[in-house]
Amino acid sequence: MEQSYKKIEKLKSEKLIEKLFAEGKSVVAYPLRLVYLKTSFDDAAIVKAGVSVSKRNFKKAVQRNRLKRLMREAYRLNKSAYFNNITEQYAFMILYTGKSDSDFKTVSKKMNTLMDAFLKKESQPKP
């Protein structure tokens, strides 16, 4: 259960995504960038997440597919360590802002630092 990544946990609604990019905050761990928004869903998922790779930087569909798969895999394997203590619901969009290809090890490592940064930023008391 902890390592799965079902349909319910995927960010699908076009409206929500629009809202996310309009109002969301972001943290960066190059080459990854996380845009997130505190929101609420009808169903039970804690976090709904999506991944994206720019067509401008990667022209070939094969390259984009591979990077998205790597990011999805890294998210899937790491998320349980971070989200056990979260009570509110979030929408996530993870972007690959780098311009060169990458492998699973670096993506996974960067995903960890990205999640650390996210938790740190959210746990700070708001002014």
Next chain:
RNA sequence: CAAGUAAAUCGCCUUAUCGCUGAAUGUUCAACUUGAUUGGACAUUUGGAGGAAAGUCCGAACACCGUAGUGCAACAUAAUGGUUAAUGACCAUCGGUCGUGAGAUCAGGAAAAGUGCAACAGAAAGUAUGUACAGGUAAUGCUGUAGUGAAACCAGGUAAACUCUAUGUGGUGCAAUGUCAUGUAUACCAACGUUUGCUUGCCCGCCGUUUGUUUUUAACAGAUGGUGGCAGGCGGGAGGGCGGCACGCUCGAUUGUUGGAGGGUAGACAGCUAAAGUGUGCUGGUAACAGUACACUCAGAUAAAUGAUAAGGGCUUUUUUGUUUUAGAAUUUUUUUUGAAAUGAAGAAGUACAGAAUUCGGCUUAUAGAUCUACUUAAAUA
């Protein structure tokens, strides 16, 4: 053997762990309209990218919109015959060009409709006429020959120059389209325009004139004129349609046309994967292909699945090294050494191009490497 030519096929594999997605079956939970219901969870079984899925260049299926016609324009095609659902694709034959050859390739209609263009050579490639020689004249490139060139004047070349001829071509693409859900706006602002003329038929109401009959201050019947209603025709009518233009046709009014400024939904299901389907055999055909028998079912996602990690194995290239065979050189024998081929071990590097999105048939482009079939070989070398 080597070098080629043509056609075809394949295009990484195995195991473990963790996942994604379609379907079937089962268990279970929830909802209510209580059932062949809907939605979720779990388990098991099983399917899950390509030869180009790519480019979107042709041709179709399918869907919606449009559709009297004529002319012009635009675009495409261009030997002959065939194949096909169809094509600009494919096959065969003829012809041109290239190659020793197997074969490759062609933008293969028309130059006696017109306009243009033409390297080098040459005096000159056309409102030309020089040189030499010969002939001729009153006189003159007036005539012939030589010379240049593919071509030297009622001639040719060029149409991957315009052009002409023949044939063909409606538009938009599955974000099509339909159903349901949600929402609702025939709202608001501005500009422009119609709301009417003539005529035919019918209807009955009213008014007038007139004729006949009778029960004669009147009633009834008929004719005619005016007015009103309904229907049709002709004209007028802002603008729209016939996605290039013109003629022409057509639609067109208290819910009009054009423009401005805005509002709602952007979610589910169908379309959607059993088809011009795939494989094998046989028959016909030179072939493209057709017919037939048997077998098979082979992705359906939607911020978009088909993956990640680890270990091992293939394959290719290359380095080091061992063994065997073979050719040569040195040497009295032993032996040493150089090249080639086969094979073993160890190491290193590489393992391509590329990701379905309605579906087919082609074409084009990209592609590490591997397999297989048929055929050709002039010269040089052995």
